[in-house]
Amino acid sequence: MTSHSKSRLGRGLGELIAAAKPPVGAAAAAPTAHPAAAVAPLPGIAGYQEIAVHLIEPSPYQVRREIPAEQLNELAESIRSEGLLQPIVVRRHGERFQLIAGERRWRAFQQLSLKVIPARIAEASDASAAALGLIENLQREGLNPIEEAHGYASLVRDFDLTQETAAERVGKGRASVANSLRLLSLDPEIQGYLAKNLLSTGHAKVLLGIEDAGHRLVLARRVIAEGLSVRRTEKLVQSSRGSGASKPRASRRKGTSPADAATVEGIEKKLTSHLGARVAVLHSPKKGRIVIEYRGNDDLQRILGKLGIEA
Numbered sequence: 001m002t003s004h005s006k007s008r009l010g011r012g013l014g015e016l017i018a019a020a021k022p023p024v025g026a027a028a029a030a031p032t033a034h035p036a037a038a039v040a041p042l043p044g045i046a047g048y049q050e051i052a053v054h055l056i057e058p059s060p061y062q063v064r065r066e067i068p069a070e071q072l073n074e075l076a077e078s079i080r081s082e083g084l085l086q087p088i089v090v091r092r093h094g095e096r097f098q099l100i101a102g103e104r105r106w107r108a109f110q111q112l113s114l115k116v117i118p119a120r121i122a123e124a125s126d127a128s129a130a131a132l133g134l135i136e137n138l139q140r141e142g143l144n145p146i147e148e149a150h151g152y153a154s155l156v157r158d159f160d161l162t163q164e165t166a167a168e169r170v171g172k173g174r175a176s177v178a179n180s181l182r183l184l185s186l187d188p189e190i191q192g193y194l195a196k197n198l199l200s201t202g203h204a205k206v207l208l209g210i211e212d213a214g215h216r217l218v219l220a221r222r223v224i225a226e227g228l229s230v231r232r233t234e235k236l237v238q239s240s241r242g243s244g245a246s247k248p249r250a251s252r253r254k255g256t257s258p259a260d261a262a263t264v265e266g267i268e269k270k271l272t273s274h275l276g277a278r279v280a281v282l283h284s285p286k287k288g289r290i291v292i293e294y295r296g297n298d299d300l301q302r303i304l305g306k307l308g309i310e311a
Contacts, residue, residue: 050116059099061130063151076108087118100129101136127159131169146195149180190220202230214272221276275306
């Protein structure tokens with residue numbers, strides 16, 4: 001069971017929930033709409049109550065996509081031995097409660113088959129609940145860059161906020177939020193690399209400067225394979241821009257119709273994405289060439305494997 005004597009507020013979360021007013025009479029008996037045993041004042045801790053775990057549902061604005069089983073197991077064991085050090089924050093949702101902050105703690109209580117959990121019941125609009133949940137994740141949970149970007153996008157998209165207003169809600173600078181949102185314009189594969197911390201936001205900023213999606217993806221894969229620094233990645237982008245400007249694209253070759261050029265360019269992009277290497281299709285009505293770039297023996301072996309060729 002929980003240890004009431006150890007319940008306390010963390011510094012960041014204390015400020016977070018102060019923005020949401022507890023409903024009048026929060027420490028009094030629960031409304032008749034709730035079972036008598038579902039909500040009970042927490043002795044000795046003003047403003048907190050014990051709520052039946054089964055009456056709580058997750059927030060629809062949760063930006064964390066997954067909770068590692070190892071982390072959840074560690075938290076459950078900590079709660080089993082030391083009690084809950086930080087109550088969760090919820091809001092009323094019909095005859096149930098909806099989480100604002102503390103999903104991992106709530107899931108740990110479920111894993112331990114505990115029936116009630118200490119909670120603060122706060123009044124919060126949808127926008128406020130989304131912002132408060134995002135703030136808690138940013139302060140305490142360590143969101144990856146893509147989860148953070150989706151959180152800001154939800155505030156802007158779902159609640160019709162400007163980037164500046166969304167930034168104010170979560171205590172960030174507008175430029176920081178704008179740069180985070182730009183990550184969502186990257187290819188899904190590159191977003192996956194960011195989510196898994198295979199690429200840094202510094203790498204992502206450099207990659208966003210590449211217009212060609214195929215080339216961007218190839219470079220992202222190379223950064224990971226070779227463990228390239230952000231500075232080295234910047235130099236590669238600069239050199240590729242210089243060399244790329246002097247190479248005529250198939251779509252600009254004399255005698256190629258606009259329709260054929262568009263088709264060839266589409267083939268180039270598909271081959272580049274499939275092989276993870278830059279590909280040029282040099283096409284004419286009677287003949288042509290496909291040029292595949294590779295870097296070193298290992299890269300050549302990888303491409304041959306993609307083509308189903310054993311060397």
